[in-house]
Amino acid sequence: MPKGQIIKVLAGFYYVKDQNQIIQCRARGRFRNDEIKPLAGDYCEYELRENNDGYLMELLPRTNSLIRPPICNIDQALLVFSRKDPDFSTLLLDKFLLIYEHLQIEPIICISKMDIESDDHIEQYIQEYRQAGYTVIPISSKKKEGIEQIKDVFKDKISVITGQSGVGKSSLINALDVKLNLETNEISKALGRGKHTTRHVELIEMFSGYVADTPGFSSLEIDMELVEAAKAYRDFHKLSEGCKFRGCLHVSEPDCKVKQAVEDGIISKERYDHYLQYIQLIKKNKERQYG
Ligand SMILES: Nc1nc2c(ncn2[C@@H]2O[C@H](COP(=O)(O)OP(=O)(O)O)[C@@H](O)[C@H]2O)c(=O)[nH]1
Ligand SMILES: [Mg+2]
Ligand SMILES: [Zn+2]
Structure with a gap:
């Protein structure tokens, strides 16, 4: 079955790009009820009909997705x-x-x-x-x-x-x-x-x-676990491998390489303070969610 990438979603049609062709596809029944909605950016398998029309048959795994704009496989x-x-x-x-x-x-x-x-x-x-x-x-x-x-x-x-x-x-x-x-x-x-x-x-x-074609700004929420936040920034990620505790949040744990880097002036105090604020925010959100 031919493969392509959805580059446009409009009024129930999916425009699939395959090499230099664009195939206008309708989704097969299963996508209508499925929890997974095809998005711009999705790689897919499609069935070609006449006149560059086709059916969307299968979606390939995504690397990531955004809600606004609703696209996936974003680099x-x-x-x-x-x-x-x-x-x-x-x-x-x-x-x-x-x-x-x-x-x-x-x-x-x-x-x-x-x-x-x-x-x-x-x-x-x-x-x-x-x-x-x-x-x-x-x-x-x-x-x-x-x-x-x-x-x-x-x-x-x-x-x-x-x-x-x-x-x-x-x-x-x-x-x-x-x-x-x-x-x-x-x-x-x-x-x-x-x-x-x-x-x-x-x-x-x-x-x-x-x-x-749409900016991705509106209402970006911090939706992650504390341990994920602790390793999100790339420099924190590298340093955290040297922290004494697995799952170190770089807050008050001893022998923390991130805190050490702040003291050594390698990570700016300001950025670290922002990190602490976001850690607090994630904690609060979790408490609100789970009581
Ligand atoms: N001085 C200066 N002003 C800019 C520059 N780029 C945009 N602006 C001004 O900033 C304002 C907002 O720009 P706009 O492109 O509409 O921002 P958007 O809302 O992010 O799309 C406008 O008055 C622009 O003229 C720039 O490189 N230098
Ligand atoms: Mg604008
Ligand atoms: Zn640490």
Whole structure:
């Protein structure tokens, strides 16, 4: 049976890309009742009928999935944070990193609006996040700086672009000179029709990769176990192998390599404090859930 990848979900149809063809597929009965709904990004087996129509027959295992936008097998998330307007928020960035690391989606930090001169510590932050093991790409859409690097990032990957409203996502897309309808969700929300767009998702081909046409921002929740959070950040993950206790949460345990790294100035105090806040939050959520 031929295989392909769903690149668009619209009005009950699944558009499956196989080599250079797009096959418009209907789902077979079993998918309607199944708990697993086919998503953009799914690899599938399909049955070809005439006129490039077909039936979706089987889904192959996923590596990961997101609820908003509803796509799966995502390689990476471009986390867009502006240097200013809105202010660069390491608290929010650390939350995003925690969540995307846990989902096994490679986070790429994009710092936008670098042309806005400011008395901040942005260069220091860039160093710190690189030191932690993350790719950081400073850009200015206005001055067209860093744009080529972003193009390289998209190559051969499935990506989502995410970030608060106003950070410059649309401006970046414009600077990349491709057509993505990143506005869809915001507009339909304003019109009170948010729900209609959530089932319509398309992966747009871009620099021989795919980018989801809707931003992946709304209501990202930290939904993980404490021990998972303790190993989510890549530098924490490496260090935690040396912690004395298995399942060390790097809070008050003795002989903790993460705490040691904070003391040695290898991990910034600020990022560690954010980590502690999120650990507290996860604890509270668990208590609320299970009493
Ligand atoms: N100075 C400067 N302003 C920018 C840059 N990129 C975007 N902006 C401005 O930031 C505001 C929000 O940009 P927009 O792309 O709509 O953000 P979005 O909500 O994330 O899509 C607009 O007024 C843009 O002109 C940049 O590189 N430099
Ligand atoms: Mg926008
Ligand atoms: Zn530890």
